[in-house]
Amino acid sequence: MSEAGASADEWAGRVPTMRDVAERADVGLKTVSRFVNGETNIGPQLAERIARAIDDLGYRRNLAAASIRPGQQSRVLGLIIGDLGNPFWSGMARAAEQVCAERRWLLLTASSEEDPDRFARLTDRLVEQRVDALMVVRPPGEELPALERAAGDVPVVAIDRPSEHAACNVYYDNAHGARAAVETLRTHGRVGYVGDTTGMWTMSERFRGYSEAVGVVDAEIVRHSAHTMEDARTAAAELLDAGVDALFTANNRASVGALLAFAAAGRRVPMIGFDEFEAAKLANPPVSVANAAPEVLGRAAAEAAFSLLDGAAPPDVLLEPDLVLRGSEAR
Structure with a gap:
């Protein structure tokens, strides 16, 4: 069997090289070199073949091996x-x-x-x-x-x-921090939520804490669209228009966006954010936070x-x- 078709077991006992990857992927050595150096002007099919060969062989380019002796x-x-x-x-x-x-x-x-x-x-x-x-x-x-x-x-x-x-x-125990913040705000009435995508583990946990605190989640006053500070400003403005009584902001960018929305609207509602941020103490009143330092x-x-x-x-x-x-x- 040629090296290009060799099984993974046949590579045991030696470290695969870039040339091995080239043969396995049936591409030129220079193409593999460009791929592992992060160049992007490689066709998607070639890139997929090279990536598959790298995974199959367990190849890993070692830039420092020559300068570090074994055991060091x-x-x-x-x-x-x-x-x-x-x-x-x-x-x-x-x-x-x-x-x-x-x-x-x-x-x-x-x-x-x-x-x-x-x-x-x-x-x-x-x-x-x-x-x-x-x-x-x-x-x-x-x-x-x-x-x-x-x-x-x-x-x-x-x-x-x-x-x-x-x-x-x-x-951090994100759910606990969010739950404590929202329970504090619930005395005012409906608490809105502004955060980033729940595909992010921290956001998912903070939204879980929010949900546990409010009991029944009202989707009308929940926004998971705050990827940027401007996104957060828009989301907070929408919740002000929806008549929320308080606001929980699930990260520092959401908190700053909410402050911008308050300034534009000329009014504010009680708010607690998750994460400390530099401007928190400069706001009027200073912003309360669940601080994950x-x-x-x-x-x-x-x-x-x-x-x-x-x-x-x-x-x-x-x-x-x-x-x-x-x-x-x-x-």
Whole structure:
């Protein structure tokens, strides 16, 4: 049998090369090189064949193998966050970086922009770079093969959104925080909801907490469309027009969008947001929040990664958000 048709068992005992991938996919070596380097000007059928060959062979380009001897550590952790433009994620990354700095380790941080394909490319690339452990905020949707592959190579810590492939999950009790916030607001009457897609685990949990607090959900005053601050402003304005008596905003961007809607309408309703944000204390009145502190999340994730590298098996870390009442929850 030729290498191109060899079974996976026949590759046992040696590391597959890029040339092996080219032969298995029946494409040129340069085409495989362009594919693994992230070039996008490759036809979809060729790309699919190459990707399938990579999966079949278990090929992984190792960019640092020549510089790291067996048994050594690179003293580098990898971190993939959801969106570098979101202050929550940048705050979390900064805390993780501080833990690394205390140990004289390096942290490599990248943003998936909540895109599963980009997440997969980043995951593979960081493992290729020989990070000693990987911390990830997985994008919305189903579990990804790339994360399962990575977990077979390095210890993986899933942050904020648990994963069945992670050796340790570090996350907040989102449902509890949302439920406590909405129960506080229910004394005013109908509580509207503004959040992002429930395809995102955190949003699903926060909406679950909201639903448990209100009992019977009125779809007229629920919006899952707040992907951006402008989306949130539009959604909050719609709920003001619908006559809500109070508002729960399920992340920091939704909270800022709601403040913009209040300013445009010249009126406000009692509100509590989920996640702290810089402008919360500057609003009038200051915005109350269920605070899932990003610095606590980042530090706990990095410490879990180092525990795994030390040979321990740390349990999942479930953090409790603090309900910080500043006045916006009142009329």
